[in-house]
Amino acid sequence: MAVGLAVSSEHGQYNGRVTSFVILSCMVASMGGLLFGYDIGISGGVTSMEPFLKKFFPVVYTRMKDDTKISNYCKFDSQLLTSFTSSLYVAGLVASFFASSITRYFGRKPSILAGGAAFLSGSALNGAATNLYMLIFGRVLLGVGVGFANQAVPLYLSEMAPPRYRGAINNGFQLCIAIGVLSANFINFGTEKIEGGWGWRISLVMAAIPATFLTIGSLFLPETPNSLIQRFNDEQKAKTMLQRIRGTTDVEAEFNDLIKASLVSKSIEHPIKKIMQKKYRPQLVMAIAIPFFQQVTGINVISFYAPVLFRTIGLSESVSLIMSALIAGVVGTASTLLSMFVVDKLGRRVVLICGGVQMFVSQIMIGSAMAAQLGDHGSINKGYAYFVLTMISIYVSGFAWSWGPLGWLVPSEIFPLEIRSVGQSIVVAVNFVFTFIVAQTFLGMLCHFKSGIFFFFGGWVAVMTAFVYLLLPETKKVPIEVMDRVWREHWFWKRIVEEFDDKSKMEPA
Numbered sequence: 001m002a003v004g005l006a007v008s009s010e011h012g013q014y015n016g017r018v019t020s021f022v023i024l025s026c027m028v029a030s031m032g033g034l035l036f037g038y039d040i041g042i043s044g045g046v047t048s049m050e051p052f053l054k055k056f057f058p059v060v061y062t063r064m065k066d067d068t069k070i071s072n073y074c075k076f077d078s079q080l081l082t083s084f085t086s087s088l089y090v091a092g093l094v095a096s097f098f099a100s101s102i103t104r105y106f107g108r109k110p111s112i113l114a115g116g117a118a119f120l121s122g123s124a125l126n127g128a129a130t131n132l133y134m135l136i137f138g139r140v141l142l143g144v145g146v147g148f149a150n151q152a153v154p155l156y157l158s159e160m161a162p163p164r165y166r167g168a169i170n171n172g173f174q175l176c177i178a179i180g181v182l183s184a185n186f187i188n189f190g191t192e193k194i195e196g197g198w199g200w201r202i203s204l205v206m207a208a209i210p211a212t213f214l215t216i217g218s219l220f221l222p223e224t225p226n227s228l229i230q231r232f233n234d235e236q237k238a239k240t241m242l243q244r245i246r247g248t249t250d251v252e253a254e255f256n257d258l259i260k261a262s263l264v265s266k267s268i269e270h271p272i273k274k275i276m277q278k279k280y281r282p283q284l285v286m287a288i289a290i291p292f293f294q295q296v297t298g299i300n301v302i303s304f305y306a307p308v309l310f311r312t313i314g315l316s317e318s319v320s321l322i323m324s325a326l327i328a329g330v331v332g333t334a335s336t337l338l339s340m341f342v343v344d345k346l347g348r349r350v351v352l353i354c355g356g357v358q359m360f361v362s363q364i365m366i367g368s369a370m371a372a373q374l375g376d377h378g379s380i381n382k383g384y385a386y387f388v389l390t391m392i393s394i395y396v397s398g399f400a401w402s403w404g405p406l407g408w409l410v411p412s413e414i415f416p417l418e419i420r421s422v423g424q425s426i427v428v429a430v431n432f433v434f435t436f437i438v439a440q441t442f443l444g445m446l447c448h449f450k451s452g453i454f455f456f457f458g459g460w461v462a463v464m465t466a467f468v469y470l471l472l473p474e475t476k477k478v479p480i481e482v483m484d485r486v487w488r489e490h491w492f493w494k495r496i497v498e499e500f501d502d503k504s505k506m507e508p509a
Helices: 020-030 032-046 050-056 058-066 079-106 108-127 132-160 163-191 199-205 208-218 225-231 235-246 252-266 271-275 278-295 299-312 317-346 348-373 382-400 403-414 417-449 452-471 484-488 493-506
Strands: 002-006 017-019
Touching (some): 017 020, 020 032, 020 132, 032 079, 032 132, 032 163, 079 108, 079 132, 079 225, 108 132, 108 199, 108 208, 132 225, 132 417, 163 199, 163 317, 163 403, 235 252, 252 417, 278 417, 278 493, 348 403, 348 452, 403 417, 417 452, 484 493
16 A cells, blocks of 8 residues: 655656555654664653662762752753663664664664663663662663664655655654653653652653563564665565665666666675775765764753753753753754754755754843852842743754754765764764763763853854855755765865766776
């Protein structure tokens, strides 16, 4: 059965429809985003729960409750506490490189399955934790799960999706991240009220629910035609799968492009060395710059530590948790849905630039309000507190419809098949490195920078918006296997790519 959405490309006529088979497969794979989103939402809420702090981080708990002289900005400054949050990202960084080889040689499906299984194990260990070592080890397993899922899922979605709707389908990954954050925040709000101080265990162990869905669902996922051609010589099997996901037997144009890409891919023995060549310099720059910029927007400051931040401006524990749920969850999810509708119409560049402007203005307003009203002691007055909450909502919305989903979409669609798996691993690794750095340093930076932390991240938002305007070509509706055209037509990158082509022609055969 197929949904009646015809597919045609501005850069090459690919026949087909968006079939129900593709939609169902991508819905299952997108659940990998639930793992990442649920963890982001749960971590911030749990680390603000007093029973959790009292059991695992008594120094922070004592400082928060009894130290009246310490600055508002420094109450939660603890390297041990941030290690709980950031240990996941170190594990994810390491896992992403193993995931690259598995994704390349065994397919996208096994990596998604491994991600779900590892996350399931980590959630069980975290929920049963009796000491800090169990807690951290559980976080490491969660990191392995997120590393595998983040490496394989965006590739899977981009390869399954028709070019015309690739943006909307791939943004399903970010939508699931947003839904995960939303669910986690509401669960935190409910478990915080449980008498006896064990509600945090429910918050942590319920991560097993999305992990179970992904693990079981991945067993039934089909492999992508791109992966089948890359790993096997059975072209008929790959063509049959392509016909099935496109809902038509007339797939010759797309299939021929896949065959050409596969021949190049199979000639590459060392993809890491290959991606360092000047020919792939544009893709390598984007693989590093886009995930770096995505993290220095400061979004994980809001996601990880929103309840902590709201308590800093004087809100109670329960109010802080519900505000986190409403802002990070509801606003983020609604804005990601908006992105799915506009990304293939407006294009990647317009969405990233508009979202950047929105984030920059709101962060400057937040920093200005906190600088004017929140000192080292006392709290901000109610009017300014609600102003800050409004600006945070605008900021989260700006991220959720631009850099949030497109930070995963753009890298997943720009790599040719021969370097696609290693390229996505670089994206995930850079993402984890800077997520770790931001998570590990934020509470210390908040203590020392105070309200200036928002000007710091606002400055980076201005830089990344200029970067997109100058250096990122438009990729909407371009078939993934002929994406090299956009670099050859770009005012800056064409000089680098053409220079490599000229040198290649001059070399003797």
